[in-house]
Amino acid sequence: MNSDSEAQHPVCVVVGVGPGNGEAFARRFALEGYAVALLARRPARIEALAAELPLARAYPCDAADAASVETVFAKIEAEQGPVDTLIYNAGSGVWGDVESVSAEAFEAAWRINTFGLFVAARQVIPAMTARGRGSIIVVGATASLRGVAGTAAFAQAKAAQRALAQSLARHLWPKGVHVSLIIIDGVVGGPQTRASFPDRSEDFFVRPEAVADIALSLTRHDRSAWSFEVEARPFGEKW
């Protein structure tokens, strides 16, 4: 760690910092005094965001690439300290039915959503279990719960991610590490999605700030009453 002041702050790693949930997680945890590590493939956004937030650092990283993840987490631990909270937000949707998605897209969906979580979790588990505390928060989607025709690639990846999160939870909860899964059941209101749904009112979208509030509250749950799966669904959503 390169400074005393950082040492006093819990570390929160956000894997997958885009303009929606990822940025909101970073801002919310920074506001609460966490030293935040911002991970994304492209450096531009995370570097700009790191410059805005106290104690934040940008770590360009391909979450689907084990070697890249291992290198970056070693760096985070050296520079910011042991990880208190891991938020796994990587993984965009790939649409298409089984006939129209490519084998490459099918595999890439699993690699970013599931394999990346597997690798990232393994980097933080030793320190978390040694300290008997910590939080791993996985960001899921409606597709985590079921596969429809048009989600042949996305749903298998999200369902695999959910099963892995369950396995992590049942393995780590008794060691004091809170693993949880936020099911986003709606369209997150980032700049791109708002542009894609120009006719929708604000009520249609999941506010990233609200998801970040849920994530923060999950880190504060009394361990006598932990939740594993938490939905985030707009009040007007059909479900």
Place this chain on the structure above:
Amino acid sequence: MNSDSEAQHPVCVVVGVGPGNGEAFARRFALEGYAVALLARRPARIEALAAELPLARAYPCDAADAASVETVFAKIEAEQGPVDTLIYNAGSGVWGDVESVSAEAFEAAWRINTFGLFVAARQVIPAMTARGRGSIIVVGATASLRGVAGTAAFAQAKAAQRALAQSLARHLWPKGVHVSLIIIDGVVGGPQTRASFPDRSEDFFVRPEAVADIALSLTRHDRSAWSFEVEARPFGEKW
């Protein structure tokens, strides 16, 4: 309403105030400034508790009896004002397999867990939908999700309650009323249960105060990211 000061406070009705979760809900919401209505069949505990808490009132009531519920809710609205939050915590467990439970116990389980919720919800829905806000929080159990051999009466009642809560949620969310279900997946640590499990450490129990924190947080969720079903499970619980 009999005083100006009460009029400024949101009203929280707790149906089923026992020494575990019920009392904890009452204390937590009172601490947050709610005028709390305490409902239970027997007056002793709720009257003593009402005396302790500011703005709280005791309403003896049989939650399984429609007439009793209707009378009491009319009184609450007259004395404390329109209900902002309804916490439905009535319904104790009846154990036994299909051959050993009595038909009376089988029916009573449904009446207190499901029919009582139906009646109580109907008392508060008009005012809540008129104002476009409010919260109905139902306290479920592991048995809400599955029936095992020894829960022939309890599981059918809790599953019915859950399906009713889903129906309420899908009907009322779009009107701004947040219906949710807390699944208590463990043994709530009240005085009686602690005495029943003398060899267990504190880690074994769900702390009522932690459940009350969850309930309070449900009333504050941003409506762009509501949850319907929230688990409360001790970190060491097998699931």
Place this chain on the structure above:
Amino acid sequence: MNSDSEAQHPVCVVVGVGPGNGEAFARRFALEGYAVALLARRPARIEALAAELPLARAYPCDAADAASVETVFAKIEAEQGPVDTLIYNAGSGVWGDVESVSAEAFEAAWRINTFGLFVAARQVIPAMTARGRGSIIVVGATASLRGVAGTAAFAQAKAAQRALAQSLARHLWPKGVHVSLIIIDGVVGGPQTRASFPDRSEDFFVRPEAVADIALSLTRHDRSAWSFEVEARPFGEKW
């Protein structure tokens, strides 16, 4: 038993014989050589059907009334012999949201779908467990799995029925009695429903004969590979 020939035939009781599934169950099991007991509130249809089918008998009965059920099952056992297969098909849908259904309809839905199953199952369990064999088949619906706004009464009743069926299954499978639940996820094509959907082709409906085939196959499953929950859904249905 009033004749030797009947004694050689396994007995199948169908509770709830209407013009759709109920009649199809009766015809299918009669064809397989079962002595079929036909139960419905009104005698006209079951008496006409009994006259058509070999070894069938009509027993007017209100499945929601415990005394009526107990009397009829005693009579069946005396006249036809111990029950081999119980098909619980009673329970029609009551539509409406929580504000529009009456308390009477809400309770009646539970009584016919859940309480009636509880009472009927208890009549046949002793003989089935004594012989270490038998089949209890419950006819569920989409609403067994979830409550939507317009199924406030029906879904709570069907969810309760499903939880009870799970409890029955976990209690009775190890004793050799196969309890199962057929989830009808579509509109059963009886004379009334076909009239209600005049614009739909045959592909829209669940054929009662196909459901009866499923029921029969459930009684023949090798006990090393039993199913509890079996869906019956038209190939074109959205799910």
Place this chain on the structure above:
Amino acid sequence: MNSDSEAQHPVCVVVGVGPGNGEAFARRFALEGYAVALLARRPARIEALAAELPLARAYPCDAADAASVETVFAKIEAEQGPVDTLIYNAGSGVWGDVESVSAEAFEAAWRINTFGLFVAARQVIPAMTARGRGSIIVVGATASLRGVAGTAAFAQAKAAQRALAQSLARHLWPKGVHVSLIIIDGVVGGPQTRASFPDRSEDFFVRPEAVADIALSLTRHDRSAWSFEVEARPFGEKW
């Protein structure tokens, strides 16, 4: 096709022919007059089995390797004709928690259970949808439904497989192709597993012949009452 007699027989492809379910599927469908294609990585068992069964052929194939699968299915279609029934039985269990399984085993589990199904399904879909009929049967496990601590690799793969099967079903059912998933909830009684559980009676095991009966019955379901998910669980199993 190299003979007229073969042309008259529907073709069933069994992917993953081991000594348990795979062999039982092959024997059962051969008995019903299907021309069976036997796929496994190692040729010895499938060649011996093909020699025993009329119209059966052995196709050594690595189901996790897209090129190998594509080559073999082209060969099957040329030699045996268009595929009527695809049974996807590939995928053995890999045990271990998230800390003890290797990244290689984690990926291999997904590749054989999920990616292999994706590739195999794509080979048969065009001919099935063109004819408006066919059956794709996937063999799942308890782990298809949930992840526990010791199934970090297996559960994510089986959950992904299940979500993919759901996506296939919702895409293909309306085109007349029946996709289904058999959940094996117990230990299949093959020679190896019986040796691994020497103290267990026959009642402990799922009989492969019973699973094969379920698969055959799935191909004969009336399309007005199809099932997607079918459990195969020994009557004495705890669930």
